[in-house]
Amino acid sequence: MTKQMTNDKDIKIGVVGGGSWGTALANLLASKGFKTDFWVYEKEVKAQIEEYRENKFFLPGFFLSDNLFPSNDLIEVVSNKNLVLIVVPSHVMRETALKIAGHISEQTIIVCASKGIENGTHLTMSGVIAETLPEVPESHFAVLSGPSFAREVAAEFPTVVTVASKNHKTAQFVQHIFATPFFRVYTNDDVTGAELGGSVKNVIAIASGIIDGLGLGSNTRAALITRGLAEIRRLGLRLGANPRTFTGLAGIGDLVLTCTGELSRNYTVGKKIGQGQTLKEILSEMRMVAEGVKTAKSVYNLSRKLGVEMPISHETYHILYDDVSPREAVYKLMTRDLRHEMDEE
Ligand SMILES: NC(=O)c1ccc[n+]([C@@H]2O[C@H](COP(=O)([O-])OP(=O)(O)OC[C@H]3O[C@@H](n4cnc5c(N)ncnc54)[C@H](O)[C@@H]3O)[C@@H](O)[C@H]2O)c1
Numbered sequence: 243m244t245k246q247m248t249n250d251k252d253i254k255i256g257v258v259g260g261g262s263w264g265t266a267l268a269n270l271l272a273s274k275g276f277k278t279d280f281w282v283y284e285k286e287v288k289a290q291i292e293e294y295r296e297n298k299f300f301l302p303g304f305f306l307s308d309n310l311f312p313s314n315d316l317i318e319v320v321s322n323k324n325l326v327l328i329v330v331p332s333h334v335m336r337e338t339a340l341k342i343a344g345h346i347s348e349q350t351i352i353v354c355a356s357k358g359i360e361n362g363t364h365l366t367m368s369g370v371i372a373e374t375l376p377e378v379p380e381s382h383f384a385v386l387s388g389p390s391f392a393r394e395v396a397a398e399f400p401t402v403v404t405v406a407s408k409n410h411k412t413a414q415f416v417q418h419i420f421a422t423p424f425f426r427v428y429t430n431d432d433v434t435g436a437e438l439g440g441s442v443k444n445v446i447a448i449a450s451g452i453i454d455g456l457g458l459g460s461n462t463r464a465a466l467i468t469r470g471l472a473e474i475r476r477l478g479l480r481l482g483a484n485p486r487t488f489t490g491l492a493g494i495g496d497l498v499l500t501c502t503g504e505l506s507r508n509y510t511v512g513k514k515i516g517q518g519q520t521l522k523e524i525l526s527e528m529r530m531v532a533e534g535v536k537t538a539k540s541v542y543n544l545s546r547k548l549g550v551e552m553p554i555s556h557e558t559y560h561i562l563y564d565d566v567s568p569r570e571a572v573y574k575l576m577t578r579d580l581r582h583e584m585d586e587e
């Protein structure tokens with residue numbers, strides 16, 4: 243770390259992405275006393291943060307610290323920073339990262355809190371960032387993941403997350419920057435596992451919403467979470483993740499939260515589908531992003547390419563994109579060939 247980082251009050255932070263999670267995290271950092279520059283995509287979001295100290299579009303009801311400086315100037319926000327947090331939806335990660343390429347200082351630590359797998363390339367966000375920002379060495383990159391609804395973090399409800407980096411010092415630095423008495427941060431070295439856990443759980447959360455929308459019971463949901471975790475783990479093992487990550491915060495932790503929490507956008511999309519709405523109708527009413535919708539496509543194609551069995555993800559994909567009825571999908575899952583529970587690998 244640079245000399246500047248030895249004194250917290252000198253640490254300069256940029257946050258890229260003014261959705262609910264970006265706003266909650268940027269405000270956490272600003273409230274800790276870090277001067278935080280905050281890139282928001284929409285001009286009206288900047289204007290009303292300046293006027294009301296609130297992000298009424300994406301995180302209504304929370305006062306934002308005076309230490310948070312909203313801006314529409316992406317380059318200014320990422321320039322000369324010790325730490326840049328990127329938290330845009332995964333489908334705009336590539337275009338956003340390309341715009342900041344060449345403007346990241348040598349010492350800057352990049353933290354990514356977005357969760358998703360890019361369509362087409364099947365890259366997680368670390369892969370997209372490695373391609374678009376080759377000037378950022380792996381040692382300066384970390385992923386922040388785990389069970390964390392933005393509104394609950396903004397309300398300062400005790401929340402526990404994990405920061406994964408190949409470089410332990412980077413993970414420890416990021417841990418120190420984000421930790422508060424209501425936001426506990428663990429370190430981890432498994433970037434792949436943390437990203438896959440955080441991304442694929444969104445697909446399983448859509449499935450969980452679907453079964454609740456259909457009015458199926460607690461047995462069904464417990465089975466879905468357990469078998470959903472088995473397929474996340476199977477994909478993770480194939481891609482070199484540490485299996486232990488999936489029993490941690492970025493694995494079972496985030497999966498349980500998103501499959502059971504009414505605040506989840508992914509669960510909510512699924513629930514509405516289970517109740518009979520079409521995906522098109524649901525998405526037309528949403529300004530926020532349910533990452534699992536696009537990630538379902540990536541997981542479907544990637545798992546087929548790799549030959550990894552992921553039946554729940556596949557049926558969720560067919561419901562979303564091929565008009566398969568949810569009840570038919572459940573029947574298909576329940577009548578697959580019978581097998582040994584632990585035949586995983
Ligand atoms: N909200 C949460 O509780 C939460 C928690 C953990 C992780 N995440 C992850 O954080 C990421 C961001 O989600 P969010 O919840 O902060 O956003 P959001 O769904 O609340 O809002 C969507 C965001 O996308 C932005 N946007 C739209 N078009 C854009 C473009 N062309 N370029 C750049 N930005 C554009 C909007 O300005 C807005 O900031 C996602 O990957 C999500 O899975 C969210």
Ligand SMILES: O=P(O)(O)OC[C@H](O)CO
Pocket residue numbers: 357388389390391392444447496499500505506507508509531532533
């Ligand atoms: O609201 P969701 O479904 O995008 O989930 C938000 C977070 O990923 C929960 O950790």
